[in-house]
Amino acid sequence: MDKTTLQSTLESYFTWFHRHPELGFEEHKTTARIRELLVQAGVEILDAPLETGLIARIQGRPGGPVTALRADIDALPVTEAAGLDYASEHPGCMHACGHDFHLTALLGAAILLREEAETLAGTVKLLFQPAEEGAGGARVVLDTGYLDDVDEIYGLHVMAALAPGIIALSPGATYATVGSFRILVKGRGGHAAEPHRCKDPIVAAAQIITKAQTIISRGVSPFDPAVLSVTRVLAGTTWNVIPSDTLLEGTIRAFSVEKLTGIAENLGKICRGAEESDGVEIEYTWRINTYSTNNDPALTEWAAETAKTLGLSVVPYPPTMGGEDFALYQQRIPGVFLNIGVGSPQELHNPGFIANPAPLSAAAELLAALGKGAAARLARNSRPPWRNFHAG
Ligand SMILES: [Zn+2]
Ligand SMILES: [Zn+2]
The missing domain is CATH 3.30.70.360 (Alpha-Beta Plaits)
Known part of the structure; x- marks a missing residue:
């Protein structure tokens, strides 16, 4: 799918998800819609025992490394006041943390990876996680055991104040x-x-x-x-x-x-x-x-290079006192949690928060490149070459 078509497709998905926000562990319509769009794209959905949220898979070379891409899908009990023509249709509930952006970008990555499955050196698991906002969704997903074989994991969060499409990431603990x-x-x-x-x-x-x-x-x-x-x-x-x-x-x-x-x-x-x-x-x-997020330093450097290769600007991420349950995956699986600017006039969790959809296709391409690139690197050589510099 070319970039213009991808962007317009994702924008139509995004506005639907923005109109239909659901709270943690209540994401039934959201999950059904994700399922429908994945099936439409020919993506295999795994049989993970999740009430809401789901895990899908793009299988490349069998027996190869397994990487995972994660998006959260829940909304917040906030009454929207952003003046959008695609505003929330669920009173008292709003995608005020941009999780509609995350899940749409991951759907875009699924479409791209599905097209490139033949050149994929391993398997990419696509994790649509329920209940990130304090309700323990990551724990429920880990308990299914469906991530036990994952070698590396990547996730992305919108950053309100950063210009659209700029990538921000730093090694170590970036969320408290x-x-x-x-x-x-x-x-x-x-x-x-x-x-x-x-x-x-x-x-x-x-x-x-x-x-x-x-x-x-x-x-x-x-x-x-x-x-x-x-x-x-x-x-x-x-x-x-x-x-x-x-x-x-x-x-x-x-x-x-x-x-x-x-x-x-x-x-x-x-x-x-x-x-x-x-x-x-x-x-x-x-x-x-x-727990604090914990970005593996070598993988962070690799992710930044991957973003630059796609023509994206990369800046350091200023640590936040906010929490992010992606940290739970990082306790077991090395990985990187990175941020993308969406140029919102208001902060996250504010009724006036607006995620500019313009960088959706860039986010999708980046996620796909991380999932695919990590599998290729792991298949080639289990360690990135510059890791030697940190070894001493
Ligand atoms: Zn949030
Ligand atoms: Zn969030």
């Missing part, structure tokens, strides 16, 4: 380790006129919120990025009653599990201090939701 916490402060409620007969959980919670701000500002190097935000406070029912309890929730983010764990443990110490000083009881729990 994301944790969440919950603090339930249990006091003793009563009459607001008699605070001395109560154990006021609001005052204790307020101390915790304020003191928590010092964990990073006073305890973590300014050169070591970390975030702690209290994002939810629930307490009380009216103005003259001291409530019995107060709930706090929030997030901790850093670029390593160790750093995040240290911050979370310090928050626990602040909670214990509040128990002591305010006479309340505190239930404190925290967990890691997503």
Whole structure:
């Protein structure tokens, strides 16, 4: 398929997906449409046990290496206000993170790879992943075992502020380790006129919120990025009653599990201090939701070269405190997560976010080149030649 036809085909797919956003693990229409378009393109769909999302395969030389390309397919509970003539038709739901762009680009890569299957040195698996936005889709996909034979994996995310078609990538961790916490402060409620007969959980919670701000500002190097935000406070029912309890929730983010764990443990110490000083009881729990992405340095260099060969501009990717569950694949499979500019007037997750569809065919070509090129390289020689430079 020539580039102009590919672009117009993908734009028509893209506007359909943009009109029909679905939340994590509810992507039934999206999955059905992806299936239909893959079948139309003659692409084999594997029998992976997934309720939503799917895994397809382009088989080249049997017994060759296996590479994977991943796109996420879920949308967000955001009411769209971007003024598009192909706006979301599902009230309260919007493709505000550009996953419609990702999955359309992967459909384009499927079309291109299908045409080139005879010259493919191995197998390329096409992974349309459900529920990236915090619902654990990557874990569900890994648990199917359908990626157990994959040698390398590549994925792509739109970048709002970058000009359309520019590729941004960097080695190492580019997306943060994301944790969440919950603090339930249990006091003793009563009459607001008699605070001395109560154990006021609001005052204790307020101390915790304020003191928590010092964990990073006073305890973590300014050169070591970390975030702690209290994002939810629930307490009380009216103005003259001291409530019995107060709930706090929030997030901790850093670029390593160790750093995040240290911050979370310090928050626990602040909670214990509040128990002591305010006479309340505190239930404190925290967990890691997503690990940092981890771009293999040699493969990152190779991916950048591949993009340049296709005539794309490549810039370094500034690390983000956002999370990305592509990290879970990278814990088992070497790979690269890269970004493509879509020139949006608003940031990701904003109701005014707009992914310019102009670089869809370029994204498709890049994904296809990564899947195919990695298979060829792995078949030739299991290591890229410049890896020797890093060996010492
Ligand atoms: Zn998102
Ligand atoms: Zn996203």
